[in-house]
Amino acid sequence: MANFGTWLHTRRKGRLIGKDADGRCYYESTGPARKGGGMERPERWVIYHKGEDASAVPAEWWGWLHHTLDAPIAQAERKPWQLPHQPT
Numbered sequence: 425m426a427n428f429g430t431w432l433h434t435r436r437k438g439r440l441i442g443k444d445a446d447g448r449c450y451y452e453s454t455g456p457a458r459k460g461g462g463m464e465r466p467e468r469w470v471i472y473h474k475g476e477d478a479s480a481v482p483a484e485w486w487g488w489l490h491h492t493l494d495a496p497i498a499q500a501e502r503k504p505w506q507l508p509h510q511p512t
Contacts, residue, residue: 426471434471441468442496444482448472450489450496465491482509 426434438451449471457464468489470481484502487493 430471434469438469441488444485445499446473446480446482448476448480448485450485476511480511484509 434451437453437455439454441450441452443449451469451471453467457466468491470485470489472480481489484497484499488496
């Protein structure tokens with residue numbers, strides 16, 4: 425659950441990319457890309473449910489949040505042997 429400042433920043437500068445199976449919303453900045461690690465890339469963030477921590481982010485979205493993937497992994501691409509995500 426976002427506080428007022430995060431909510432305002434998200435409304436003004438965020439573009440909704442998608443939601444995971446539990447309803448967490450993932451955003452990307454619409455403004456100019458920030459320079460990080462020698463590369464210009466957009467800021468990305470997630471709005472957690474109340475009481476959650478970073479371990480709640482499933483693997484499908486973790487790679488996207490950390491700029492490892494250009495898009496989140498589709499649920500259909502999961503292998504049959506992979507278990508559903510369990511936060512720690």
